[in-house]
Amino acid sequence: MLFNTLTILVGIVAFAAANQTPLPRCCNDLNNIDELRGKVYFPGSDTYAGRIKTYFSKSAALEPWCMVLPSTTEDVSLIVKALVANGCPFGVRSGGHSSHPLSNSVEKGITVDFGHMNATAWNPNTSLVSIQPGSRWQDVYDVLTPYGITVAGGRVGSVGVGGLLSGGGISFFAASHGWACDNIANYEVVLADGSIVNANAQDNPDLWQALKGGSANLGLVTRFDMLPIELVGTSKGTIWGGNLIFGSESGSDLINALIDFTDNVYKDENSSVSVSFSYQPKLAGGMVGLVSIENTLGLSKPPAFDGFYGIGAALNDTTRVDTMSALSKELSEGQPMGFRNMFITASFKNDPRPMTYALEKVNKLNAELEEITQTLSANFTTVYTVQPVTESIVEKSIAKGGNVMGLDRYLNDGNGILFLLIVSTDDAGVERLAIPKAQALVRDVEAYAEELGVGREWKYLNYAHGSQDALATVGKEALDKLQAASAKYDPNRIFQKLRTSGFKISQDK
Numbered sequence: 001m002l003f004n005t006l007t008i009l010v011g012i013v014a015f016a017a018a019n020q021t022p023l024p025r026c027c028n029d030l031n032n033i034d035e036l037r038g039k040v041y042f043p044g045s046d047t048y049a050g051r052i053k054t055y056f057s058k059s060a061a062l063e064p065w066c067m068v069l070p071s072t073t074e075d076v077s078l079i080v081k082a083l084v085a086n087g088c089p090f091g092v093r094s095g096g097h098s099s100h101p102l103s104n105s106v107e108k109g110i111t112v113d114f115g116h117m118n119a120t121a122w123n124p125n126t127s128l129v130s131i132q133p134g135s136r137w138q139d140v141y142d143v144l145t146p147y148g149i150t151v152a153g154g155r156v157g158s159v160g161v162g163g164l165l166s167g168g169g170i171s172f173f174a175a176s177h178g179w180a181c182d183n184i185a186n187y188e189v190v191l192a193d194g195s196i197v198n199a200n201a202q203d204n205p206d207l208w209q210a211l212k213g214g215s216a217n218l219g220l221v222t223r224f225d226m227l228p229i230e231l232v233g234t235s236k237g238t239i240w241g242g243n244l245i246f247g248s249e250s251g252s253d254l255i256n257a258l259i260d261f262t263d264n265v266y267k268d269e270n271s272s273v274s275v276s277f278s279y280q281p282k283l284a285g286g287m288v289g290l291v292s293i294e295n296t297l298g299l300s301k302p303p304a305f306d307g308f309y310g311i312g313a314a315l316n317d318t319t320r321v322d323t324m325s326a327l328s329k330e331l332s333e334g335q336p337m338g339f340r341n342m343f344i345t346a347s348f349k350n351d352p353r354p355m356t357y358a359l360e361k362v363n364k365l366n367a368e369l370e371e372i373t374q375t376l377s378a379n380f381t382t383v384y385t386v387q388p389v390t391e392s393i394v395e396k397s398i399a400k401g402g403n404v405m406g407l408d409r410y411l412n413d414g415n416g417i418l419f420l421l422i423v424s425t426d427d428a429g430v431e432r433l434a435i436p437k438a439q440a441l442v443r444d445v446e447a448y449a450e451e452l453g454v455g456r457e458w459k460y461l462n463y464a465h466g467s468q469d470a471l472a473t474v475g476k477e478a479l480d481k482l483q484a485a486s487a488k489y490d491p492n493r494i495f496q497k498l499r500t501s502g503f504k505i506s507q508d509k
């Protein structure tokens with residue numbers, strides 16, 4: 001213990017002394033560890049440049065002093081020990097789909113990049129699917145489809161495993177299986193002292209619970225062992241789903257259909273939906289309503305979607321029975337990489353008024369961004385998405401051992417809606433002007449919902465902007481669990497101090 005504290009002190013002093021100039025020592029020391037030779041990449045190398053290009057959002061693709069790409073859990077342990085011993089600030093990256101600066105990389109420090117730990121394996125002996133954090137969901141589904149099984153993971157294939165699972169995870173199976181993280185039977189995780197531990201219902205159960213939604217606050221996860229879901233569709237690995245496209249005139253019909261769907265989830269937990277209002281001035285000439293619908297039993301047009309089909313004016317309908325692989329690939333195609341993206345979120349009760357109000361405000365934002373981008377001859381798109389966070393999800397979370405997502409407290413408050421606004425542009429100047437506008441829009445929608453008595457404090461970490469203190473919105477009970485686990489498993493607060501990317505446990509609560 002004394003030795004530990006000394007190491008940290010020496011580390012912090014070393015960091016402070018070198019804070020003005022980059023710390024080549026941090027990178028060189030890593031590079032000098034035999035096992036890590038050839039796994040530390042510096043600016044100018046092809047791998048470094050290649051990894052920068054695989055960030056979903058250009059705004060997040062900060063250039064660190066160096067990147068380290070471990071290939072084994074033992075590598076991760078050596079990395080953590082070295083970073084701590086030298087007091088080196090670091091960021092954590094898996095699929096690289098978080099959008100804002102400092103969400104998954106750092107400028108002053110080292111990015112620990114899980115890109116080379118990307119395997120998925122189905123183990124019939126344990127009946128678990130082992131997934132490494134650097135995998136993408138597309139690879140996971142491609143591996144599992146031939147076995148006729150899947151897991152509750154991301155809906156868009158290009159998204160990464162590590163971030164989605166550590167922050168919660170909304171899947172096609174949300175209503176029937178809870179958050180994606182609720183389906184993790186065991187974590188293999190490297191703690192701040194470099195030790196490799198397992199966390200599950202028997203071993204370190206407090207850590208297991210806190211990792212479910214606790215992001216990178218407790219350790220670096222090196223393997224997720226997930227419960228499989230058997231797909232029962234007509235042919236192997238299939239579900240039913242796709243997209244319905246509507247014109248902008250259908251806005252209020254779509255909102256009403258979503259309200260109705262959300263209140264009836266308990267009758268059909270195998271169906272899921274998200275409704276997006278997508279504005280692409282240069283590409284599609286305006287706003288369209290994009291409704292993604294799925295039924296995981298493979299049933300075509302189940303009654304849960306009658307409200308959407310009843311609108312009657314769909315411009316397109318890509319629904320079909322297909323593999324999870326094919327459907328998650330289709331969803332990736334609508335998500336181009338390489339823009340400067342901003343995600344910002346809110347939540348409220350299942351009530352049409354805040355959704356309608358937000359739609360008006362998003363229309364106004366689009367008009368303002370049109371003017372700005374015309375002046376700067378740049379491009380932008382916005383996507384305003386609403387989706388259910390139902391009582392059913394929370395019930396499944398509780399039944400599966402609990403988490404720190406912080407939704408338990410709304411269980412007697414009815415179903416909820418998760419709001420997400422995405423602004424994408426190819427221009428840093430537009431981004432600078434758009435960010436405060438989007439922030440003001442969200443505050444406005446939240447104030448309106450509050451005024452109506454349908455507001456909620458909770459913000460989904462995986463959709464939150466860097467300016468939103470997501471973990472401060474999970475409520476006292478969840479925060480207490482998270483803080484207790486942090487005090488026990490990271491007593492020197494390494495993941496609060498040396499980790500300089502991602503969301504942290506609020507310091508002042």
Ligand SMILES: Cc1cc2nc3c(=O)[nH]c(=O)nc-3n(C[C@H](O)[C@H](O)[C@H](O)COP(=O)(O)OP(=O)(O)OC[C@H]3O[C@@H](n4cnc5c(N)ncnc54)[C@H](O)[C@@H]3O)c2cc1C
Nearest residue numbers: 094095096097098133155160162163164169170216221502
């Ligand atoms: C196109 C698109 C579609 C999306 N679809 C969905 C969806 O269907 N459902 C949903 O819930 N979310 C969705 N999201 C949000 C998504 O969950 C987050 O962006 C998530 O962070 C992506 O995971 P990643 O591995 O790519 O994250 P990264 O950006 O690589 O990492 C984000 C953070 O996660 C933590 N982290 C990553 N790896 C580890 C690890 N090994 N150990 C500990 N902590 C770690 C770190 O704090 C890191 O900073 C989507 C995002 C995009 C851009």
Ligand SMILES: *[C@@H]1O[C@H](CO)[C@@H](O)[C@H](O)[C@H]1NC(C)=O
Nearest residue numbers: 071115116117118119134136
């Ligand atoms: C997956 O990891 C291996 C090394 O384990 C690496 O060679 C490969 O490029 C990675 N795949 C992707 C898509 O990054």
Ligand SMILES: *[C@@H]1O[C@H](CO)[C@@H](O)[C@H](O)[C@H]1NC(C)=O
Nearest residue numbers: 121122123124125126127130
């Ligand atoms: C499953 O068990 C069998 C028999 O003990 C063994 O041969 C096989 O390697 C195991 N498979 C895995 C993936 O561990």
Ligand SMILES: *[C@@H]1O[C@H](CO)[C@@H](O)[C@H](O)[C@H]1NC(C)=O
Nearest residue numbers: 176230231232269270296297
């Ligand atoms: C369908 O929903 C039921 C009830 O929630 C659940 O038990 C089952 O696992 C689900 N099946 C699939 C394939 O999603």
Ligand SMILES: *[C@@H]1O[C@H](CO)[C@@H](O)[C@H](O)[C@H]1NC(C)=O
Nearest residue numbers: 242245315316317318319330
């Ligand atoms: C409708 O969807 C099909 C299948 O994805 C696609 O080929 C076609 O281009 C779409 N049409 C419109 C008008 O979007």
Ligand SMILES: *[C@@H]1O[C@H](CO)[C@@H](O)[C@H](O)[C@H]1NC(C)=O
Nearest residue numbers: 282283339377378379380426
């Ligand atoms: C941005 O708009 C210009 C026209 O103003 C167009 O040529 C270009 O392809 C657009 N870029 C993207 C990425 O959409």
